[in-house]
Amino acid sequence: MKIKSAESERHVLTVMVDNEPGILAKITGLFTARGYNIDSLTVADITEDHAVSRITIVTNGPPAVIDQIEAQLERLVPVHKVTDLTTAGPHVERELALIKVAGTGDKRVEALRIAELFRANVVDTTTASFVFELTGSPDKVDSFIALMRELGLVSVGRSGVVGMMRGAEEV
Amino acid sequence: MSQASGAALLMQCLVDQGVEFVFGYPGGAVLPIYDELFGDERLRHILVRHEAGAAHAAEGYARATGKPGVVLVTSGPGATNAVTGIADAFMDSIPLVVITGQVPTALIGTDAFQEADTVGITRHCTKHNYLVKDPADLVATVEEAFRIATTGRPGPVVIDIPKDVQIAIPSESKAPTKPGSHRYAPQMVAPADQIAEAIEMIAGAERPIFYTGGGVINSGPRASELLRKLQDLTNAPVTSTLMGLGAFPDTHPDWLGMLGMHGTYEANMAMNKSDVMVCIGARFDDRVTGRLDAFSPESKKIHIDIDRSSINKNVGVDLGIIGDCATVLEQLIEAWGSNKGKDLGEWKARIAGWRARECLAYPEKSKADPSAIMPQKAVERLYEMTRDRSPIISTEVGQHQMWAAQYYGFAEPNKWLTSGGLGTMGYGLPAAIGAQLGNPDTLVIDIAGEASIQMNIQELGTASQYRLPVKVFILNNEYMGMVRQWQELTYESRYSNSYSDSLPDFVALAEAYGWKGIRIENGDELDAGIEAMMAHDGPVIVDCHVAKDANCFPMIPSGAAHTEMLLYGDQVGGTMDDEAKALV
Ligand SMILES: Cc1cc2nc3c(=O)[nH]c(=O)nc-3n(C[C@H](O)[C@H](O)[C@H](O)COP(=O)(O)OP(=O)(O)OC[C@H]3O[C@@H](n4cnc5c(N)ncnc54)[C@H](O)[C@@H]3O)c2cc1C
Numbered sequence: 001m002k003i004k005s006a007e008s009e010r011h012v013l014t015v016m017v018d019n020e021p022g023i024l025a026k027i028t029g030l031f032t033a034r035g036y037n038i039d040s041l042t043v044a045d046i047t048e049d050h051a052v053s054r055i056t057i058v059t060n061g062p063p064a065v066i067d068q069i070e071a072q073l074e075r076l077v078p079v080h081k082v083t084d085l086t087t088a089g090p091h092v093e094r095e096l097a098l099i100k101v102a103g104t105g106d107k108r109v110e111a112l113r114i115a116e117l118f119r120a121n122v123v124d125t126t127t128a129s130f131v132f133e134l135t136g137s138p139d140k141v142d143s144f145i146a147l148m149r150e151l152g153l154v155s156v157g158r159s160g161v162v163g164m165m166r167g168a169e170e171v
Numbered sequence: 172m173s174q175a176s177g178a179a180l181l182m183q184c185l186v187d188q189g190v191e192f193v194f195g196y197p198g199g200a201v202l203p204i205y206d207e208l209f210g211d212e213r214l215r216h217i218l219v220r221h222e223a224g225a226a227h228a229a230e231g232y233a234r235a236t237g238k239p240g241v242v243l244v245t246s247g248p249g250a251t252n253a254v255t256g257i258a259d260a261f262m263d264s265i266p267l268v269v270i271t272g273q274v275p276t277a278l279i280g281t282d283a284f285q286e287a288d289t290v291g292i293t294r295h296c297t298k299h300n301y302l303v304k305d306p307a308d309l310v311a312t313v314e315e316a317f318r319i320a321t322t323g324r325p326g327p328v329v330i331d332i333p334k335d336v337q338i339a340i341p342s343e344s345k346a347p348t349k350p351g352s353h354r355y356a357p358q359m360v361a362p363a364d365q366i367a368e369a370i371e372m373i374a375g376a377e378r379p380i381f382y383t384g385g386g387v388i389n390s391g392p393r394a395s396e397l398l399r400k401l402q403d404l405t406n407a408p409v410t411s412t413l414m415g416l417g418a419f420p421d422t423h424p425d426w427l428g429m430l431g432m433h434g435t436y437e438a439n440m441a442m443n444k445s446d447v448m449v450c451i452g453a454r455f456d457d458r459v460t461g462r463l464d465a466f467s468p469e470s471k472k473i474h475i476d477i478d479r480s481s482i483n484k485n486v487g488v489d490l491g492i493i494g495d496c497a498t499v500l501e502q503l504i505e506a507w508g509s510n511k512g513k514d515l516g517e518w519k520a521r522i523a524g525w526r527a528r529e530c531l532a533y534p535e536k537s538k539a540d541p542s543a544i545m546p547q548k549a550v551e552r553l554y555e556m557t558r559d560r561s562p563i564i565s566t567e568v569g570q571h572q573m574w575a576a577q578y579y580g581f582a583e584p585n586k587w588l589t590s591g592g593l594g595t596m597g598y599g600l601p602a603a604i605g606a607q608l609g610n611p612d613t614l615v616i617d618i619a620g621e622a623s624i625q626m627n628i629q630e631l632g633t634a635s636q637y638r639l640p641v642k643v644f645i646l647n648n649e650y651m652g653m654v655r656q657w658q659e660l661t662y663e664s665r666y667s668n669s670y671s672d673s674l675p676d677f678v679a680l681a682e683a684y685g686w687k688g689i690r691i692e693n694g695d696e697l698d699a700g701i702e703a704m705m706a707h708d709g710p711v712i713v714d715c716h717v718a719k720d721a722n723c724f725p726m727i728p729s730g731a732a733h734t735e736m737l738l739y740g741d742q743v744g745g746t747m748d749d750e751a752k753a754l755v
């Protein structure tokens with residue numbers, strides 16, 4: 001017999017939660033226990049009194065599963081609000097990446113030239129390496145990393161996506 | 172109150188919450204709480220014999236009274252022993268508040284003696300859980316825990332309290348935390364436009380059906396009354412899940428019986444052929460739907476549920492209404508007004524045709540042993556002879572559970588206690604004990620299997636200690652019958668490890684615990700045995716020997732549609748393809 005699978009869609013969810021111990025484990029555990037996917041997850045507290053955290057989760061799954069994910073998240077007591085940015089309307093997604101490239105000569109020059117095109121900053125340099133800092137959409141970060149692969153990529157750190165609705169709305 | 176320790180504060184909170192019973196078992200990490208219990212007349216502590224028994228007893232108490240069940244256990248093994256009952260309560264939406272002791276805060280994470288990560292272990296089988304690290308948070312936490320356990324979709328809440336927090340006195344400088352009112356506010360009332368839409372659908376239906384579930388029981392007795400009222404207005408036939416039995420009277424002409432895997436032919440056929448299905452507090456469980464793509468293909472579906480995650484989880488519906496059963500039923504009744512609804516004569520006639528199949532008929536005699544009592548007969552007699560005392564029935568898990576659901580009739584809510592979602596063998600005896608404590612004057616019977624009863628048999632001692640006159644009626648077929656039935660149907664009768672070997676002498680066992688023991692071996696002893704069970708004012712085990720080869724029908728085999736039910740007399744047995752075998 002075969003194990004069945006279904007067509008997936010990518011969705012970006014923001015989840016406002018009480019900033020209390022165990023909440024992250026609750027959320028990530030919910031994803032594993034119910035077989036949902038996490039492509040990336042970011043979290044930090046965002047209010048003056050540190051009482052509320054904003055979590056951005058990039059997930060993928062068939063539409064019915066995405067709907068269940070939202071419903072299951074809302075069921076958790078410390079969760080205040082879940083917004084699916086992907087369906088809620090125009091929004092921005094940004095990611096921060098640190099990218100280390102090592103090399104000398106032409107490759108080093110080329111890496112620096114491409115970094116300028118991408119508006120990446122050099123945050124550390126030695127005579128044989130750079131650490132670039134790049135902010136942008138996940139696609140932009142992906143393409144930059146792909147280019148660096150040919151030019152001596154050593155290591156990558158990515159923050160995962162944070163997202164926000166365009167316009168005056170709170171989310 | 173400022174001089175009160177964490178343990179004393181906890182005790183006060185429980186009293187303030189109106190807690191009558193605490194089901195528990197002591198140990199090192201809860202000694203300060205047990206010391207507070209000592210001599211305190213405001214609460215009654217029920218000492219169980221195993222923490223699993225505490226959790227199930229609290230569940231039985233909760234289901235039979237509508238109040239939350241409270242459990243108190245020690246850290247480590249105390250907490251892990253309670254986990255099955257917590258998971259059971261989570262699946263069946265039973266309100267529990269479980270207090271677990273924890274090692275002192277400074278030792279957490281050091282693999283201290285009897286340390287277990289209780290909050291981690293119970294994270295996904297509780298509605299919510301807490302580790303209280305500061306006695307100043309205790310009062311607010313307990314208040315919130317009770318609110319969360321009992322409102323919205325009920326469920327278990329764990330409060331893990333380190334031993335030092337039980338002993339410490341909250342510092343006066345720190346203001347006690349107030350419960351967060353900003354969070355957790357279940358939606359009770361449905362929007363008016365959804366009610367109007369539902370009424371239009373129901374009034375226009377030619378083949379309506381009400382598919383009701385445990386949510387009606389969760390919502391309180393008023394929901395059952397309102398269900399009856401709405402049915403009276405609309406005339407729709409009613410079926411229920413295993414968890415919803417009793418919400419609608421079994422004696423009503425429009426009662427179809429239970430639906431699903433072991434539901435009646437008429438209930439499943441009516442579900443399949445209906446044009447408007449109103450699901451009220453049920454969750455489209457796989458035991459109920461059978462093969463999803465063949466589930467009630469022609470109907471428009473309305474789903475009333477307090478938990479939005481139940482809606483569209485397994486079955487897509489046309490109108491999802493988030494709200495509390497009683498509240499929404501009331502809204503529907505009001506909105507129905509002077510509606511007449513369609514003439515349902517033809518629909519009822521079709522249903523009468525399905526009823527005529529008499530799907531619950533069973534062979535008079537066992538093939539293997541013609542003199543044996545048929546288990547269905549035993550439950551029928553039990554029902555006939557005890558029904559006028561309107562007893563509470565609990566069950567273990569297996570064929571006997573299904574026979575109890577099929578052949579015992581329920582006219583009222585909160586009279587039927589069974590482990591549906593988790594299907595936990597060993598649930599029935601402790602649940603009966605909890606129910607009996609909450610209803611001291613009611614007849615409480617655990618309809619059991621000889622295998623299941625052994626899973627929490629130690630609780631016989633609890634009933635003896637508290638002089639609880641619970642009855643255990645064992646349908647002893649010398650098999651894990653439900654397992655044997657599946658092996659017969661799917662594995663060509665290779666009965667791998669499903670024979671109940673080395674059974675104890677249940678009568679002697681009963682007597683050893685100070686219970687009365689009765690054995691029934693032949694048909695002509697059945698009525699007298701039941702009579703004697705009821706005549707005894709203490710606890711009784713009835714070891715009722717029944718046919719070993721009886722199977723539970725009707726049955727929708729794994730992966731089959733509602734219309735592909737097996738009835739008694741159908742040729743069954745053999746094997747199945749892997750797709751079907753993979754289903755549970
Ligand atoms: C051996 C075995 C065989 C079984 N066979 C069958 C079978 O043939 N037929 C059958 O039906 N079951 C059967 N079951 C039980 C089955 O596994 C499920 O437990 C059961 O079907 C679920 O019942 P339910 O849908 O009523 O949901 P429950 O588990 O009772 O859930 C209640 C639903 O109501 C909602 N709710 C709770 N409170 C409220 C409220 N106040 N207002 C509104 N909504 C509320 C909840 O959110 C939830 O969606 C069997 C179990 C076992 C162990």
Ligand SMILES: Cc1ncc(C[n+]2csc(CCOP(=O)(O)OP(=O)(O)O)c2C)c(N)n1
Binds near residue numbers: 568596623646650652
């Ligand atoms: C704790 C637990 N373990 C295993 C099972 C699987 N199981 C379901 S029914 C059953 C057999 C029950 O036998 P018995 O209590 O004699 O009831 P019968 O089916 O014979 O009426 C088993 C093993 C279960 N439901 N619960």
Ligand SMILES: [Mg+2]
Binds near residue numbers: 569622647648650671
């Ligand atoms: Mg058995």
